[in-house]
Each structure stands twice: as structure tokens, then as C-alpha cells.
Amino acid sequence: MTDLLHQAHLAHESDAIDDVPLQLLAPDGSRVADERNAPYRARIADLDADALRGLLRDMVLVRAFDTEATSLQRQGELALYAPLLGQEAAQIGSGRALAPQDMAFPSYREHGVAYTRGVDLPQVLQLFRGIDHGGWDSEAHNFHLYTLVIGSHALHATGYAMGVQRDGLVGTGDPARDTAVIAYFGDGATSQGDVSEALGFAAVNNAPVVLFCQNNQWAISVPTSKQTRVPIYRRGAGFGVPSIRVDGNDVLAVYAATQEALERARTGGGPTFIEAVTYRMGAHTTSDDPTRYRTSEEEQHWRDRDPIDRMRAHLVAEGLWDAEHQAALDAEAAALGERVRTYVKGLGRPAASSMFDHVYATDHSLVTRESAWFADYEASFAETQGGHR
Amino acid sequence: MPTFERFTMPDAGEGLTEADIVTWHVAVGDPVTVNQTIVEIETAKSLVELPSPFTGVVAEILAVEGTTVEVGQPIIVIDTDPTGAAGPVDAGAGAQDQDQEPAAEASDVPEESGSGAVLVGYGVATAGTTRRARRATEPSTPSVPDAVGQAAAPAPAPARTTTASPAPASPANARSTSAPSATVPSTPAGLTAPASAAVAPSARPASVVPALVHPVQSVTQVAPRPGTLAVRAKPPVRKFARDMGVDLSSVHATGPGGIVTREDVLAYSAQAQPRALATYVDDDAPWLATGQVSSDGRQTRVPVKSVRKRTAEAMVASAFTAPHVTVFHTVDVTKTMRLVARLREDREFTDVRVTPLLITAKALLLAVNRHPEINASWDEVTQEIVYKHYINLGIAASTPRGLVVPNIKDAHRLGLKGLAQGLADLTATARAGRTSPADMSDGTITITNVGVFGIDTGTPILNPGEAAILAFGAIREQPWVHKGKIKKRFVTQLALSVDHRLVDGALGSRLLSDVAAVLEEPSQALVWG
Numbered sequence: 001m002t003d004l005l006h007q008a009h010l011a012h013e014s015d016a017i018d019d020v021p022l023q024l025l026a027p028d029g030s031r032v033a034d035e036r037n038a039p040y041r042a043r044i045a046d047l048d049a050d051a052l053r054g055l056l057r058d059m060v061l062v063r064a065f066d067t068e069a070t071s072l073q074r075q076g077e078l079a080l081y082a083p084l085l086g087q088e089a090a091q092i093g094s095g096r097a098l099a100p101q102d103m104a105f106p107s108y109r110e111h112g113v114a115y116t117r118g119v120d121l122p123q124v125l126q127l128f129r130g131i132d133h134g135g136w137d138s139e140a141h142n143f144h145l146y147t148l149v150i151g152s153h154a155l156h157a158t159g160y161a162m163g164v165q166r167d168g169l170v171g172t173g174d175p176a177r178d179t180a181v182i183a184y185f186g187d188g189a190t191s192q193g194d195v196s197e198a199l200g201f202a203a204v205n206n207a208p209v210v211l212f213c214q215n216n217q218w219a220i221s222v223p224t225s226k227q228t229r230v231p232i233y234r235r236g237a238g239f240g241v242p243s244i245r246v247d248g249n250d251v252l253a254v255y256a257a258t259q260e261a262l263e264r265a266r267t268g269g270g271p272t273f274i275e276a277v278t279y280r281m282g283a284h285t286t287s288d289d290p291t292r293y294r295t296s297e298e299e300q301h302w303r304d305r306d307p308i309d310r311m312r313a314h315l316v317a318e319g320l321w322d323a324e325h326q327a328a329l330d331a332e333a334a335a336l337g338e339r340v341r342t343y344v345k346g347l348g349r350p351a352a353s354s355m356f357d358h359v360y361a362t363d364h365s366l367v368t369r370e371s372a373w374f375a376d377y378e379a380s381f382a383e384t385q386g387g388h389r
Numbered sequence: 390m391p392t393f394e395r396f397t398m399p400d401a402g403e404g405l406t407e408a409d410i411v412t413w414h415v416a417v418g419d420p421v422t423v424n425q426t427i428v429e430i431e432t433a434k435s436l437v438e439l440p441s442p443f444t445g446v447v448a449e450i451l452a453v454e455g456t457t458v459e460v461g462q463p464i465i466v467i468d469t470d471p472t473g474a475a476g477p478v479d480a481g482a483g484a485q486d487q488d489q490e491p492a493a494e495a496s497d498v499p500e501e502s503g504s505g506a507v508l509v510g511y512g513v514a515t516a517g518t519t520r521r522a523r524r525a526t527e528p529s530t531p532s533v534p535d536a537v538g539q540a541a542a543p544a545p546a547p548a549r550t551t552t553a554s555p556a557p558a559s560p561a562n563a564r565s566t567s568a569p570s571a572t573v574p575s576t577p578a579g580l581t582a583p584a585s586a587a588v589a590p591s592a593r594p595a596s597v598v599p600a601l602v603h604p605v606q607s608v609t610q611v612a613p614r615p616g617t618l619a620v621r622a623k624p625p626v627r628k629f630a631r632d633m634g635v636d637l638s639s640v641h642a643t644g645p646g647g648i649v650t651r652e653d654v655l656a657y658s659a660q661a662q663p664r665a666l667a668t669y670v671d672d673d674a675p676w677l678a679t680g681q682v683s684s685d686g687r688q689t690r691v692p693v694k695s696v697r698k699r700t701a702e703a704m705v706a707s708a709f710t711a712p713h714v715t716v717f718h719t720v721d722v723t724k725t726m727r728l729v730a731r732l733r734e735d736r737e738f739t740d741v742r743v744t745p746l747l748i749t750a751k752a753l754l755l756a757v758n759r760h761p762e763i764n765a766s767w768d769e770v771t772q773e774i775v776y777k778h779y780i781n782l783g784i785a786a787s788t789p790r791g792l793v794v795p796n797i798k799d800a801h802r803l804g805l806k807g808l809a810q811g812l813a814d815l816t817a818t819a820r821a822g823r824t825s826p827a828d829m830s831d832g833t834i835t836i837t838n839v840g841v842f843g844i845d846t847g848t849p850i851l852n853p854g855e856a857a858i859l860a861f862g863a864i865r866e867q868p869w870v871h872k873g874k875i876k877k878r879f880v881t882q883l884a885l886s887v888d889h890r891l892v893d894g895a896l897g898s899r900l901l902s903d904v905a906a907v908l909e910e911p912s913q914a915l916v917w918g
Contacts, residue, residue, distance in 0.1 A: 071424045075442040076399025287402040289435030292827045341423070 019231050021247040021277050022257055027305045029313025040256035047252075049320045055096065055251050056311045056321070057329055059088035062112045063308060064333035065121045066282075068340045069111075069128070073286040077344050078128045082109045086249075086281030089307030090214045091184075092116060093254025094276070097262055098182065099175070101142065103164070105157035105183040108146040109214075113184060117143035121336070122343035131350050133358075150185070151192035154211060157183030158198040161209035161265070170208045171268030178266035182210040182258075188219025190235060191227045199239040199273065208265035210258065211241070211273045214248060216280035221293040236273030248278030249307040279305070352378060392470040394443045395463040398452075401430065401437040407459045408432045409694075410452050411790075411822055419447045421467060428464065429822075436823065445469035457694065622649040630654045696791030707853045711767070711888040715848040716897050720905040721869055723879045728911045732805075741809035745881075746838050749861050750808055752907035754780060754801055755917045757834060760900045764833050765856050767890050774891050783835030783852055784812065786819040794852050795824045796832035836861060846882040856892050859904065860884040881908075 023032045024040060033041060047055075066083050073081040084091060091112025098104060098116065106113055111124055119136045126135035127146055134145035147153035161181040164170060169179040189195050190213060202209050215232055217224055224232070236243030242264070246257040254276055261272035279302035283290050290299075315321035356371040398408060408430040415427045424440040427447075431437075449466035452458045620637040621644075622630070629651055630637045637649055640657040644650040660682070681690045693701065725748050732743040757764050757780055766775045782800035786793050795818065797803070797811040818824050835858045837849050846862035862882040869878035883905060887897040907913050 068424075071440040072442075074399060074401060074437065074439050076397060077442070079400070080403055287434065289437075289825075291825055292435070 018233070018245060021245045021275075022253050023247040023250050024252040024256065025247075025250045025310055025314050027249075027310055029310050029315075029317055031314070037253075040253065040260070043256040043259050044252050047255075052311075052315060052318075052320060053325065055092060055255070056308065056315060057332075058092040058096070058112070058115065059251065059308050059311065060329055060333055061336055062088055062092065062115050062121070064337050065111060065115075065340055068337040069125060070282070070286065072125070072341065072344055073128070078125060078286075079130045080285055080287060081125075081128045082285045083280075083282035084109050084111050086279045086302065086307070087214055087216055088112055089251035089311070090248035090254055090276040090278045093251040094182065094184075094212055094258040094274075097255050097258040099180070099262070099266075101169075101176070101179045102262065103142045103144070103157075103160060103179070103181045105144045105153045105160070105181070106146055107150070107153065107185050107189070108148050109186075110146070110184050114141075114143060117141045119143055122340045125340070125344050126347065129344065129347060131347060151189035151194040151198075154183045154185055154189070154195045154198035155201070157181050157211075158202045158205075158207050158209050158271075161202070161207035161271075162205050164208055165205070170266060175266075180208050180210060180262040180265035182212055182262070184212050184214065186219065187213060187215040187217065187224050187227060187232060188222065189213070190232050191219070196235075196239075199236065199241055199271075202271035203240040206268070206270035208268070209271045210261040210265055211236075211271065212258065213273070213275045215275050215277050216248075217278075218280055218284065218290070218294065220284045220288060221290075223294075231275065233273060233275035239273075241271050241273045243273040243275070245275045245277060248276030249305050249310060251307060251311050278307075281306075391448075391468045391473040392445075393448055394445070394467050394469050395451075396427075396439075396442055396465045396467065397463045398430075398458045398460050399439070400460045401432050401439070402434045405432050405434070405460060407457050408437075409457050410454050410464065411436065412454060413450060415441075415447050415450075415465075417447050417450060421445060421447060436825070441467065443467040443469050446471040620649055621647055626651050626654060633658050696788075696793065700792050703853050704850055707851045710769070710853075711851050711890060713848070713851065713886050714889045714892075714894055714897060715884055715886045716894065716901050717846065718883045718885075718901050718905045720881060720883060720909050721871065721878045722864055722881050722908045723871075724911055725908045726864070726879045737806060738809065741806060742813055743809060744812075745840075745864060746836070746861060747805070747809050747812060748911065749859070749904070749908060750782060750784075750800070750812065750836060751805055751914065752904045753834070753836060753859055754782065754808075755907055755914055756900050756903035758801065759903055759917060760896060763857050763887070763892055763896060763900050765891055766833070766854050767856070767888060777833045779833065781831050781833045783832035783855070784815055785835060785837035785849075785852075786816060786824075788819050788822060788824075790822050793819055793824050793829060794832060794835055795819055795828040796835070798831075834858070840864060840881065846884040848884060849886050851886055851888055856888045857897065857900065858886050859901075860886075883908075 022037055022040060024037055024044065026032050063085065066085055069078065069081050070083050070085075072078050087109070091110055092115075095104070095113040095116030104110075104113055104117060111121065114124055114136075115121055119141050123135040124146075126132035136143065136145075138144045144153065144156070147156070158181075164179045164181060169177055172178055183198070185195060195211070198209075198211060201207065202211065213232055215224060219227060228235075231245060233243040233245040244257050244261075246253050248254060257274055257276075261274055264270065264272055280290075281299065281302060312321060353371060353375060356367050356374075359367050400406075401408065409432075411429040411431050413428050415421055415425075421427060421441045422444045423442065426438045427441045428439050429436060430439060445467045447465065448468040450464070451466065452462070452464045458464055620640075621642070622637055626649060627637065630640070630649075633654060635654050635658050637654070640649050640653050642649040643653055682688070722745065725745060728748060729743050729745055732738050761778075762776065764777045764780055766777065768775050779799050780801040781796040781798050783794045783796040786795065795815050797808070797815060800808060800811065803811060815828070818828065832852055832855055834855055835849075835852045837847075837858060838861045839847050839849075840861050840863040843863050847860050849858045849860045851858050860883065862884070864879050864881040866877055867880040868875050869880055870876075871878055883901060885897055885901040885904075887894075903917075907917070
């Protein structure tokens with residue numbers, strides 16, 4: 001039985017001070033050390049130089065991918081693209097805290113998380129080119145397909161977590177077995193009923209799920225101030241879910257906070273709600289023009305808080321980063337961009353018949369019939385065409 | 390061999406069908422790299438910068454600034470192997486065409502209307518939509534072997550040798566290269582098409598006609614023609630055309646079965662001549678960027694679109710809903726000119742431009758502060774007058790793209806320097822053609838500076854949704870009675886138009902008189918500020 005009283009108490013008592021996001025790195029890259037973040041500092045203490053450099057590398061590569069994908073959309077190679085620009089720390093920090101057996105449910109902007117789950121980034125673009133509903137094997141990577149319906153996957157994740165619980169994969173004490181689930185959604189999704197429902201279900205079932213909200217300030221053109229009167233993370237308290245607000249552009253703080261939440265889930269401590277305060281530096285999607293609804297001052301404010309610059313400044317200050325590292329990383333990023341471009345241009349068209357492939361898990365007479373009819377119909381074009389493209 | 394790649398207009402939003410070319414950032418001969426910004430386009434949704442998909446040298450620009458291009462139409466040709474030996478542009482480009490464009494039953498599909506769907510999953514119309522087979526043989530299918538068609542269709546001179554002028558993508562050529570796809574099995578987009586590149590160079594008669602073809606029209610205005618491979622015409626008509634110097638493949642055929650008649654040749658010739666006249670000698674840019682020249686060459690019809698269209702709509706809406714009243718005032722602005730001269734020396738203002746317009750803007754803000762009822766709008770739907778507690782000061786700006794009226798948000802909160810900065814930003818943005826719809830929305834009162842054109846004053850038409858607009862005339866040195874004597878003074882004329890539904894003559898007059906008072910004696914601003 002969950003100790004709801006205790007949790008509610010926890011969430012209330014610290015409201016005021018917790019409105020200040022947890023931070024381990026200041027925007028200038030210096031370490032922040034205070035009484036409140038001490039337990040989180042302990043969680044990153046074992047990150048060695050390679051691990052710290054790895055976090056920067058992850059963010060830079062993901063941004064290189066993002067830039068290339070945005071260009072490819074502008075060149076007509078992609079129908080649409082949702083850039084993650086500015087949200088690298090929130091995604092890499094949380095993604096790197098996941099254990100291999102943990103399951104992640106992304107929305108449609110989590111390219112950084114996809115990368116940490118071992119998905120080959122170019123594959124993500126199959127969806128945005130419109131030739132596949134997903135692009136990767138979600139079971140192989142423990143990374144669900146992108147969900148375009150806002151917020152609905154918070155429920156999927158909670159249900160999945162309840163399944164994990166019933167499979168007895170929580171609180172066994174075996175770190176290789178204990179499993180947590182994480183769902184990614186945005187500030188706009190918190191206005192959807194689904195997210196509230198997920199919080200409710202997760203709380204009463206003590207589901208091993210982390211509800212990870214990237215508050216990037218803008219739900220397309222609607223600012224957070226039009227979504228909520230209180231900081232989003234405080235929603236959790238009402239449902240009895242421990243909640244924390246973290247600086248989403250501080251990769252170390254995100255890593256530590258997510259690790260804590262995942263650990264709570266795996267050990268049977270139940271759900272956690274995380275609000276990572278970040279900023280969508282680019283457009284909502286390539287169909288959006290953010291200059292119509294926000295100011296250049298605001299954009300500049302957040303450019304000065306760029307998550308990558310922050311981590312790089314930290315590594316440089318610690319003497320862990322030099323020109324050689326930078327040059328190698330730049331080359332790696334350029335090569336990734338090139339690879340993404342080649343991959344996308346080489347994507348052909350899927351056979352039209354592939355749309356029948358996953359309607360049912362096994363053969364189905366109606367689908368088989370429809371598939372055959374369609375093949376016949378397609379073949380009737382051959383005389384004018386010499387085959388379809 | 391040089392390899393020519395075409396970049397077609399992408400769908401920069403979801404389901405857009407066309408976009409306007411705003412600014413080219415590259416010219417023919419410029420080197421470009423992958424993802425370098427090459428052009429700025431304006432869609433129905435936003436201004437978008439397009440990055441180059443290729444590294445190479447710009448061989449040809451196929452759509453001039455200001456034109457509207459359908460999604461899927463090629464806009465630029467880039468030579469991705471400029472060190473190779475020269476070859477005709479359209480051989481390579483045509484090869485590209487071929488792999489992307491299925492052979493349509495082209496009798497009613499213009500071939501230039503798209504080089505294939507690079508976009509997927511969206512409802513953008515692209516050329517070459519496939520249709521089901523018709524069992525009967527199409528009357529419009531090629532009746533002449535391919536080779537004849539290629540021979541009849543002249544290839545233009547390679548673009549690289551003609552340097553500045555965009556080589557006309559001769560319709561003939563497009564046909565000669567795209568048509569063979571009827572017989573070549575189509576391949577997936579992106580693969581290199583076989584063989585066709587090798588065909589074109591051999592087919593290059595010394596045709597002179599393409600030079601007559603208007604560069605713009607060759608892109609935007611190619612009439613649908615029968616998609617037959619060869620031009621069908623009787624021998625006397627062929628000779629007639631040759632004598633006239635007319636390329637038969639450019640002629641719109643009206644004869645039975647798609648035959649080009651003598652009349653067709655004459656009509657084309659008449660149309661082609663004035664096109665040449667409409668272009669200044671030694672000037673690549675046509676006199677009017679777009680439009681259809683009448684057959685006698687004395688008129689050009691230009692479709693109304695973009696800023697012109699919006700201006701027209703706004704002016705009609707304003708002029709025929711708001712009854713305009715205009716009041717005038719002639720004022721001695723000598724002290725304002727002294728103030729301008731002094732402020733230009735002031736260290737505080739070193740990095741901003743101080744102009745009489747700036748002082749006028751300030752004077753208007755002060756006057757509105759004294760008569761806030763003028764800062765209002767008529768709401769026809771709710772039958773209410775909306776009084777604005779803020780001033781978004783509009784400045785009418787003449788830009789290369791037409792008239793735009795961006796406004797300085799919350800101008801009433803700005804000091805003189807902030808106002809100067811606001812004016813400078815607004816002007817720079819407008820000149821660069823980057824004024825966004827947000828910049829232009831929700832204005833509350835406007836200044837139009839007709840004085841910059843040397844004009845005394847005018848009767849301005851209200852910006853829709855506003856109740857007053859101030860015209861600021863030219864400032865001239867004139868004889869003026871000053872302290873009982875005739876002196877040489879700086880004098881200007883002000884005119885204020887108001888919406889008489891909500892502003893009476895008395896209010897308009899008082900406002901204008903207050904503006905004039907500040908311009909005549911700027912220290913009055915201390916009293917009213």
C-alpha cells in the first residue's frame with residue numbers, strides 16, 4: 001500500500017523553494033553547489049571525464065542531425081520535421097540515465113532520446129519522409145514509436161508500467177531485472193486529459209513510470225502562461241506523485257534527477273513527475289514560423305542559456321576539453337550530417353503493398369483478399385507506366 | 390562531365406502548393422555548398438530560407454524574384470562537377486527530369502509543371518500523375534520516332550557560356566529530353582537515368598529563336614502544348630516558320646490533331662516580338678518582372694498578387710467603410726530643424742538616425758496622449774468603439790515589394806532614443822523585405838512621410854482599423870512672417886485624415902494643432918510630456 005499521506009506531505013512542504021529548478025551547472029558552466037542539490041551532486045560524482053565528454057558529444061551529434069534534417073525538409077526531402085534544437089540536455093541527460101531494460105515512450109521530438117536508445121538517427125527520418133509509420137524496431141531498442149497524438153502515450157506508458165509491475169520486474173533487488181518506464185511529453189500535453197489520467201493511474205497503482213515533461217515554453221504558438229497558473233511540476237502533488245522541477249538545459253541536473261526518479265520506479269517507489277524547464281529554440285515544426293508569436297529578445301535570452309555551450313564551458317573550465325577534442329567532434333558531427341543526407345536521399349519508396357503488412361500480427365483472410373485486389377489494381381497501371389515508381 | 394542537378398521548389402509547410410521567390414542569395418556562376426542558403430521564399434505561412442541540396446556552381450536560375458512558383462517546379466540548376474567538360478545544361482537536367490517524371494499522357498499535362506514528387510504523403514499536385522491504362526491507343530501518343538523529335542528540338546546554348554542571362558529553358562528542349570521517358574522504364578527518384586544525357590549534345594542545331602523567348606515566361610508561362618514528341622506541321626508551314634525565325638516547338642498548336650498552322654506561327658511571332666521590345670537592351674531583367682504582353686506590344690497585364698493585392702484590399706476596405714475627413718496645417722518647423730541638428734551632435738544619439746520624422750512621431754505621440762479618444766477603432770460587428778490604451782505607431786514604408794505599414798509596438802512607452810531605434814529597426818526590416826505579419830498587425834495610428842518624395846502633402850487613406858493618419862510633407866525654406874518680419878524659415882505642411890464615424894472635425898483639428906505646436910516649439914514637449 002502506498003503511503004499517500006507521506007508523499008503528499010513531501011510534495012507540499014517544499015513547494016516554494018522547489019519552484020526554482022534544480023541546477024548543477026550554472027549557465028556559464030560553473031558548478032552549482034548548495035544544500036538542496038547535494039544528493040544530486042552525489043549522483044553525478046561517479047561520472048568520469050569520458051562520461052562527461054560523452055554527454056557533450058551526444059548533444060553535439062544530435063544537434064548536427066537536427067540541423068541536417070531541418071535542411072533536408074527545406075530541400076523537399078522530408079514532408080515535415082520537428083526540430084529538437086535547444087532541448088538536447090533534457091533529452092540526452094534523461095536518456096543516458098535509462099538502463100537497457102527500461103522502456104521509453106517518446107512523443108515526436110525525442111530524437112535525442114532515440115539516439116541514447118541506440119536507434120540509428122537517420123532511421124528516424126523515415127517517418128518524416130512519410131514512408132514508414134516508425135522506422136525502428138521498438139522492442140529491440142526499448143524505445144516505442146513516435147506518438148503524434150499529444151499526450152496519449154502518457155497513458156500507454158503508465159499501462160505498460162503496470163504490466164511491468166505485474167510481470168514482477170519491480171523491486172526484485174536485481175539491478176539487471178528491475179525495470180522502469182519513462183514517458184516524454186511537452187508542456188502543451190499537460191493540458192490534455194490523458195496526462196492527468198496517466199498521473200492518476202500511475203499514482204493509485206504505484207506504477208514504475210517517470211512522467212517526463214519537457215517544458216519548452218511554447219505549445220506551438222501558445223505560451224505556458226496560457227496553459228497553467230502554477231508551475232507544471234506542481235500538478236504531480238495533486239495526484240500524489242512526487243515531483244521535481246529541473247533546469248532542462250543543464251544536462252547534469254537532468255541526468256541526476258531522472259536517475260533518482262528511475263531508481264524510485266525500479267525499486268517499487270512508484271511514479272515521479274519531472275518538469276525539465278527548457279526552450280524550443282527552433283520552430284515547432286518546419287511548418288511553423290515562431291517569429292510570428294515570440295520576440296527576438298526572448299530567443300536571445302535562451303540562446304545565452306544554450307545547453308551545449310554550458311556543458312562545453314564546464315568541460316573547458318575543468319580542463320577536460322581542448323581544441324583537439326573539439327576538432328574531432330566537429331568532424332564527427334559533419335560526417336553524421338553527411339551520412340544522414342546520403343541515407344535520406346537513398347530511401348526509395350516502400351512497396352504500396354507494405355501497408356497491409358502490420359494490420360494484424362498474423363494472416364487475416366480479409367486483409368489477404370484486399371492486398372491481392374490492390375496488387376491487381378496497381379498492375380493495371382503498367383501499360384502506361386512501365387511500372388510504378 | 391559537368392553534372393547538372395535541379396532543385397525543385399519544396400513544400401516548406403504542410404500541403405502548400407506554391408511560393409513566391411523573394412530574394413536570390415546566389416547568382417549564376419557562384420559556387421555553393423550543401424546547406425548554404427541560396428534563396429528566400431515566401432509561402433502562405435512564412436518567409437523561409439532554402440538551403441542548397443548540392444555543392445557546385447550555379448548554372449542557371451530558373452525563377453526570377455517576384456514570381457510565384459508551384460511546388461515541384463525547378464528553380465535552380467547547379468553544376469555539381471564544374472571541372473568537367475562543358476555540356477548542355479538541359480542534357481543533365483533533363484536526365485534528372487526523366488527519372489522523376491513519369492511519361493504522362495501529356496496531351497493535357499504541361500511537362501514543365503513539375504519534375505516529380507520529392508515530397509511524399511501530401512496532397513500537392515505534381516505533374517505526371519499516373520492514370521490507368523486506356524485500352525485504346527492515345528491519339529496524342531508519339532507518331533514520330535524519338536530520334537526525329539530530338540533532332541527537331543533544338544537545345545539552347547549552354548548556360549555557362551551565356552553568363553549573366555539565365556539561359557532560357559527552351560520549352561523545346563524540355564520536351565526533347567523528357568519525352569523519351571515514354572520509352573525508358575522509369576527508375577526510382579534519385580537514381581541516374583540511363584543514356585539520355587548522351588542524346589542531347591548531338592541535337593544542337595544553330596537555333597536562334599530561344600534568345601527571343603522571354604526568360605521569365607519560359608519558366609512561368611509556358612502554355613500547355615501537346616506532348617507529342619515531334620511538332621506536327623505541314624511542309625509549307627515549316628518553311629514559313631523557318632523564314633520567320635520561329636521555333637516550331639515553341640508554338641501553340643491549334644490545328645486539328647495538334648497540327649501547327651500558319652496562323653499559329655503568325656500569332657506566336659506577334660507575341661514574341663513585343664516580348665523582346667519589353668526588355669531593355671543589355672538588361673537581363675525584363676522591364677516588368679512578370680506579366681503577359683499584349684499582341685500589339687502596347688500593354689502588359691500583370692496579375693495582382695502579394696503585397697499589391699493586400700494593399701488594394703486594405704485601401705478599398707478603408708476608403709469605402711470609413712468616411713474620411715482631412716484637415717491641413719502649415720507650420721514653421723525651424724526650431725525642430727535646429728533640434729534635429731543639435732541631437733545629431735549629441736553623444737546619446739550617435740548610433741541612431743535623428744530626422745524630422747522622429748520629432749514628428751514624438752509630437753504625434755504627445756498629441757495622442759492629450760487626446761486619447763483619437764487612438765481608437767470602429768468595431769462594426771459589435772457596434773462598439775474600441776479605445777486603445779497603447780499606441781502602436783504605424784509608419785507607411787515604400788519597399789521594393791510594395792507598400793507596407795509596420796508599426797512600433799507600445800511606442801508611447803519609448804523615449805526619444807528608443808523611438809529612433811524603433812524607427813530604424815522598422816525601416817531596415819521593411820527595406821530588407823522581412824516585415825512579418827505580426828509587425829503590421831494591431832496598429833493604432835499611422836504616419837505617412839510623403840515629404841521624402843518632395844511632396845507638400847496629401848490626403849492619406851486610413852490604415853484599416855485605425856481612426857487617424859498623419860501625412861508629413863516636405864520641409865522647404867520659405868518666406869514666412871516671423872516676429873513681424875518676413876524671414877527665411879523652414880516650413881512644412883501637415884495633413885490629418887480621420888474616420889468621421891468616431892472622430893469629429895474638432896477632435897481631429899485639436900490633435901493636428903497640438904502636433905504642429907510641438908513642431909513649431911519643441912520645448913512644448915516638456916509641458917506635455
